[in-house]
Amino acid sequence: MTATPNAARPDPTHAAAVTSEADAKGGLPILPVTLLILGLFAWSWWSLDVQVVKVEGAAKRLAQFFSGLVPPDLTVMETVLRSTVETLQIAYVATVLSALLSLGAGLLAAANLTPAWVHQPVKWVLGVMRGIPLILVALVFVVTIGFGALAGVLAITFHATGMLGKFYAEALENADPRPLEALESVGASWAQRVRFGALAQVAPDLVRDTLFRFELNFRESLVLGLVGAGGVGFYIQLYARAFQYEKVATLTLVVLLMVVLIEQLSTWCRRRLR
Amino acid sequence: MAYLADREGGLRMDAYPRTASDRSAPVAETVVRLDHVQMRYPGQDTLALDIETLAVREGERVALIGPSGGGKTTLLRLMNGTLSPTSGEIEVLGERLNRSSQPREQRRRTGMIFQGFALVERATVLQNVLSGRLGYAHPWLSLFGRFSDEDRRLAREAIAEVDLLAKMHARVDSLSGGQRQRVAIARVLAQAPDLILADEPVSQLDPTLTLEIFDLLTRACQRRAATLIMAVHQPDLALAHMERIIAVKEARILVDGPPAAIDEGVRARIYDRDAERRPA
Numbered sequence: 001m002t003a004t005p006n007a008a009r010p011d012p013t014h015a016a017a018v019t020s021e022a023d024a025k026g027g028l029p030i031l032p033v034t035l036l037i038l039g040l041f042a043w044s045w046w047s048l049d050v051q052v053v054k055v056e057g058a059a060k061r062l063a064q065f066f067s068g069l070v071p072p073d074l075t076v077m078e079t080v081l082r083s084t085v086e087t088l089q090i091a092y093v094a095t096v097l098s099a100l101l102s103l104g105a106g107l108l109a110a111a112n113l114t115p116a117w118v119h120q121p122v123k124w125v126l127g128v129m130r131g132i133p134l135i136l137v138a139l140v141f142v143v144t145i146g147f148g149a150l151a152g153v154l155a156i157t158f159h160a161t162g163m164l165g166k167f168y169a170e171a172l173e174n175a176d177p178r179p180l181e182a183l184e185s186v187g188a189s190w191a192q193r194v195r196f197g198a199l200a201q202v203a204p205d206l207v208r209d210t211l212f213r214f215e216l217n218f219r220e221s222l223v224l225g226l227v228g229a230g231g232v233g234f235y236i237q238l239y240a241r242a243f244q245y246e247k248v249a250t251l252t253l254v255v256l257l258m259v260v261l262i263e264q265l266s267t268w269c270r271r272r273l274r
Numbered sequence: 275m276a277y278l279a280d281r282e283g284g285l286r287m288d289a290y291p292r293t294a295s296d297r298s299a300p301v302a303e304t305v306v307r308l309d310h311v312q313m314r315y316p317g318q319d320t321l322a323l324d325i326e327t328l329a330v331r332e333g334e335r336v337a338l339i340g341p342s343g344g345g346k347t348t349l350l351r352l353m354n355g356t357l358s359p360t361s362g363e364i365e366v367l368g369e370r371l372n373r374s375s376q377p378r379e380q381r382r383r384t385g386m387i388f389q390g391f392a393l394v395e396r397a398t399v400l401q402n403v404l405s406g407r408l409g410y411a412h413p414w415l416s417l418f419g420r421f422s423d424e425d426r427r428l429a430r431e432a433i434a435e436v437d438l439l440a441k442m443h444a445r446v447d448s449l450s451g452g453q454r455q456r457v458a459i460a461r462v463l464a465q466a467p468d469l470i471l472a473d474e475p476v477s478q479l480d481p482t483l484t485l486e487i488f489d490l491l492t493r494a495c496q497r498r499a500a501t502l503i504m505a506v507h508q509p510d511l512a513l514a515h516m517e518r519i520i521a522v523k524e525a526r527i528l529v530d531g532p533p534a535a536i537d538e539g540v541r542a543r544i545y546d547r548d549a550e551r552r553p554a
Contacts, residue, residue: 182386182393184356185381186465187408188405191413195417196408197394274396
């Protein structure tokens with residue numbers, strides 16, 4: 001047998017053929033995709049009439065804004081604390097309500113616990129609830145119920161249920177099916193199978209999702225104050241419109257502190273769940 | 275005991291032997307009866323199980339042996355009512371199985387030990403064993419963890435029987451494989467069933483633990499006069515501990531008889547796939 005010197009050397013034609021074959025099998029063609037991304041960016045940039053020169057003036061105004069923040073006006077501390085507590089209460093009540101609603105919705109939306117004619121429509125409803133922007137939901141409740149915390153609570157509950165319901169359903173669907181089958185075989189009812197088979201397995205996941213949602217609810221309830229749905233956000237926009245930036249600074253500092261504290265507490269709790 | 279030659283040329287125990295001396299003795303009740311049962315999984319062309327007749331009597335200890343994929347688990351799940359046959363009739367403990375309307379009173383009389391334990395890993399030993407009483411517990415109060423004193427007593431007795439009292443409040447995910455299997459057995463014992471079905475209960479255990487679990491299970495069944503039908507991968511173990519061997523291969527019962535009926539030739543027919551295909 002004679003050795004062929006070219007045997008170990010890669011054949012460039014062959015390599016090209018392999019690459020084309022990989023592309024044909026589902027790999028994205030790099031050049032056209034890159035051109036598409038750049039083209040879309042350019043089209044959006046020019047359509048939006050972005051003028052970089054405006055940033056120079058903005059930087060100056062931004063510096064003026066921040067200089068107005070110091071020193072923070074602590075005379076509004078009582079209002080700040082009261083409204084922050086109200087924001088926390090809105091977030092907490094909305095979290096509890098949405099957790100309860102999501103538990104029911106999640107059980108119905110879990111494909112391993114209910115037939116398709118039940119879980120599919122429930123999943124669609126949850127998708128719609130998630131899909132409507134929160135600010136729009138809040139505006140609807142402010143218009144129909146009036147200004148105040150209740151509109152905020154209902155808006156966040158509605159929006160959070162869309163998300164938590166989906167998370168709960170996914171957690172339940174990931175439960176090991178074998179304990180559920182074992183409980184079915186001992187004569188357990190549907191509710192008993194859910195309680196002792198599914199929920200017993202995924203309870204830490206549900207609590208983790210709920211704590212995470214509480215963090216989100218607190219931040220979202222700040223924004224909702226801007227449209228009159230109660231809480232600290234209402235005072236932020238009130239003082240900002242009156243150019244009282246030192247009061248806005250006090251509000252912002254307290255809110256930042258609260259966000260960090262809630263995140264730390266939530267992370268600490270979630271780490272201990274197993 | 276009388277044996278009949280089956281249509282495949284194997285041995286089948288005569289389910290209803292009658293001799294002059296037998297007639298005066300009490301006849302054990304049939305706890306499981308399959309009649310012309312066929313099972314085909316959705317989307318599959320071949321039958322997963324095709325059994326003409328099968329009867330298991332009260333108090334019998336039956337081993338299902340045979341190669342993987344032969345139909346042992348399907349047979350157990352049909353007896354358990356978690357699968358419905360494509361055709362044929364199954365009667366368990368005097369009741370015809372109908373999965374769509376199988377009442378809890380019927381289900382709780384049949385205990386099942388699943389392959390891979392099927393326990394809630396983050397629950398305690400006691401919680402897992404108590405779940406074996408759910409067929410008896412109050413349907414709503416039990417949801418809040420309220421079990422009767424009788425339920426709790428039976429759960430504790432079952433835990434004591436598998437020698438896990440010291441671990442009663444330990445989480446299952448902190449236990450060894452052998453201990454987990456004991457919890458699964460205790461859950462079934464707490465159920466106080468008349469029929470125990472076990473699907474490869476020792477498949478994940480080392481040889482020493484395998485013997486322990488086998489011994490524990492057979493003794494627990496004898497003590498309760500419960501019928502035991504167990505799928506096992508170790509034919510030697512089955513031959514040593516069980517009184518009836520049913521070999522299931524390629525969806526059919528190949529051999530049904532006492533351990534003495536399983537000689538080397540029969541064993542080769544059960545496990546040697548090529549032997550089946552070789553011309554005689």
